[in-house]
Amino acid sequence: MTVDPVKPLLHRHRTLCEHAVDPLEIAAGLEARGVTDRSAARFRHRDVFSLAEELYARVPRGTDSRTDSSGWPQSVRPSGTDAPADRTGDDATWALWVLAPGLAATLAVVAARTVPDALRSGAYTAGAVVVAGALVLAARRGPLRGPRTSWAARLCTAWLVVHAVLRGDPAVAVALACAVVPAAWCAHLFAAGTRRLLASSRGLEEFAARARPVLLAIVGLYICALLAVLTALRVPTLPVAALGALLFLARLFAVHGFTRVATAGLAAAVLAGAVVPEWGVAAVAAVLLTHATVTLARASAHAPAVIQQKENPS
Template identity: 45%
Template sequence: MTDLPSAPARDGRAQGTPTPSGTGRTAVRRGPADPVKALMHRHRELCERAVDPLEIAAGLEAHGVTDRTAARFRHRDVFSLAEELYARVPRDTQHPLIPRELTAPSVGWALRALLPGTVCAVAVEGVRLTDGGARPVVGTLGAIAFTVTLTLVLRRGPLRAGPGTRPVAVLGAVWLMAYAAGGDGLLDEALRGGPDGAWPLDPATVTGLALAVAPALWCAHLFSARARRKLDSSRGLAEFTGRSRPLLLATVALYIGGLALCLTATQLAYGTRGFAGALALGVLLWLARLLAAHGFSAAATKVLTAAAGTELLALATVFAGRLPGCAPLARPVDALVRTWGPGALPALVCGAAALALLARAVAVLARASAHVDQ
């Protein structure tokens, strides 16, 4: 009985037919491997713990898989590829995975967010009510208590910094806060030939920024919770991106409103001074922390370092201008302060830095991968 011929392969040869090789030996031509299966094994943990195809798509996006990459797997986009991966990974049907939900903050969580502002307000009042040698002691203890409280509050919650946060970012934020407390007064005294002693501090800005920690945490939680819900209800990555960008901008506007209320209240209590600079600094610090919490600490570190370095350089040029032949170094800062006041420097520097971080946040926080636990 004659065997039936096998179906021809795409190149006109039967699969497994020996073909001549350049070394005189015959090589067996194998059929094409399954590239999707190879990708599935490479990201098996992601595929097994995903609760829906969109979570797989977000994870693939975080690993650099784009629509162009998906085309090499014969899929129109990343979401289509994720649907096949989700369907092909075996699952335990008796114990289905439960989608993760972000619950509303409890009363205790909301009250803890008020602690940094409360501690700072008490410390400022303690400094105002004391004099002589007791004042620096009270100020130092108050600064330590505020730092400890702020660290404990930020260690948990929606503004907890992700892995990769660098100490230089913390140093930059500390310098920006220190400049907000006394930088304007030091700059004004330096341009007048001083300082001859202690220069005036600005308790309104420091207290207002400390009180704004509460709306910063609440707004960050609101953004994370709403973004996660949109991720679960979106039918594709492009749809999620289109829905998350307006959400981010609305959350930024909401935080700016809360920050403005805190600064207005403290500046009415202690005297109005440097409102624009304090507002810009508050937005800058919040965006930097929000980016770090979602795994984009590199951008936050660079911008915070640049802003702190610019303010430090501005002060340095004023003092360097007193050296023989170096007077032109201080002229740009002197002209800025004479025209707009000492608060113009932090407003300009922190405002530009905040805009840069906002552009970065709009670009990266609209991605689905920024809201999926890695």
Template identity: 45%
Template sequence: MSSGLGGLDRPGAPTSPGTWDERSEPTTGPRSTPTRRTGADPVKALMHRHRDLCERAVDPLEIAAGLEAHGISDRTASRFLHRDVFSLAEEMYARVSRGAEAAPGPAPLATPRARADWILLTLLPGVLCAAAVTALHLTHGQSRLIAAASGALAVTLALRAALSRGPLAPTDRRHPTTARVSWLVGYALLGDGLLRAAATGGPDALPTGAAEDPWPLTTAPVLALTLSCVPAAWCAHLLAVRARRKLSSSRALAEFATSAKPLLLGAFTLYLCALAALLAIATTALDQPSTYPQTLTLGALLFLCLLLTSHGFTHAPVLVLTAAASAEATALAALFAARLPGGAWLATPVQALIDTGGPAAIPTIACGTAALTLLLHATRTLTRASAHATQNQP
């Protein structure tokens, strides 16, 4: 479906005298009975301001979503003598001239379909990560370092490929959060060990990947997160399909938002359950301590970030991921800065958190707070009709 949001008028566009302007109407006060103005067609004036939207739309639902994104509510639609935005959009769609060969009626709203390419690509990161972890356990010395570097590169490339197709693909074909996500996943692999070593005066050497190393690699969380690309993609796909069906049957923006919120929360909960199961399998197979708090909060944060980005909402994920990554980096920097003369006080808050909840308290608090913030943001943005009117399905 082609996006009609690009046809929205720019703020400050001139309007002709006597035409209807919904932005000039008050948004508070009692609702008055709408009456027609003589000598003016308010719907025609609205169509003129959103001409590109109306001409490019392939069905009335796309127009309704575009109007909603521009701030037109059901109450505003009543001033155009329509009961809701959907009814107003149907009139606008019907009145647009599309040539002699245009279809007599709107095309049915298509639902996204699963494709073999993105299904296979979402499997690839987990498979390569499992191979890399196996290589780490079977090699020693310099061979282990080569295996670790090669595995990290292969998994990174596989993640890029997996996130460029399917329901988690961004609308502009690039993820503006890649660097921040890489930091958070890298911290899940190395951060807790480094934080523990720094709190005790280390580290004295680079990590070797051995279990008895004073700076060990926690590979189970990373393995679980890469394996969770599959349930993440399916949960996002399920949300897209169900939301499109709800959008087809809804007749008001508020009605769709009410029905879309349980779908969003259900998909989010389903992903967390799948991630918890994968983490249990990974920790058992690798014989590593459980890391449920920090891994589940990180997984929740990454899933919401990818979900918002795939629907075109990139600003909030960038800000929230930056805050989470900065909190983790600040905790590490404070421990090292405390070694400077007179700087012991810098490590007091971090040391208090470590003494209370261990090194895992830092990423758990940082990612948990960030995930909760994004969840609240998602319940407002991903329950709008404009978020699901067009679905990115490469």
């Protein structure tokens, strides 16, 4: 009697397979649980993607969830259920919401500079509250949306931005707020690009090799856009560009489920900036980018269902 090597794996990861909207999500989930292309050979498959396709096909998605002795479903999947669902959770209005922080910061600075000197501090404080609210709204929609970040991450972000503003001028806050727009579009392009790579790659190693250049290109595109904003607003480019790159990378990690990495990077930047003000933040940003070329090049970083469970695996 021939032993079916896939059947035990199916039972072990049945919940993942039942809730996946396509084989790609199963492949990402298997990778997150330690299954590699090399270990897929034990299940008579050339790579994890091929193994995921069989697991997806074996799991019933009709009303009858019974399987035969080999693990294949007895029921037939209803027509139309193969189509992947829309997992963005947002419509195109996110492109408008990401404009809000820059607009709010610009109006706040203009308003604060027109009031009497005695009211200026209060005006800046009120403006900071409004900008913070706009940032929260922008981060809860579209490509910048991710798992809820910790208060430590928020405090570190606030500290870094306030410190940069105090060392420069309010135009720094306007520049960083305006940079939310290219950050959102770059995050959108990265998510769309990696999703296409998932669909066309035939293995985890192939996907990683193709995803790294995409990540580096996206980060480079964001930095170029940020430099253009800084130049237009006549803001010192090097320190603020380093901070902008750090915040963008931290948000990318958070969006893809690595909230602890994002928090650790922000906290390290606070410490590094205090110890070595000239290049501490830039050094941490470089470390985060290096880590991103490994972590965000994994298939498991790009499956929504896996993202929600990444730091709390079952």
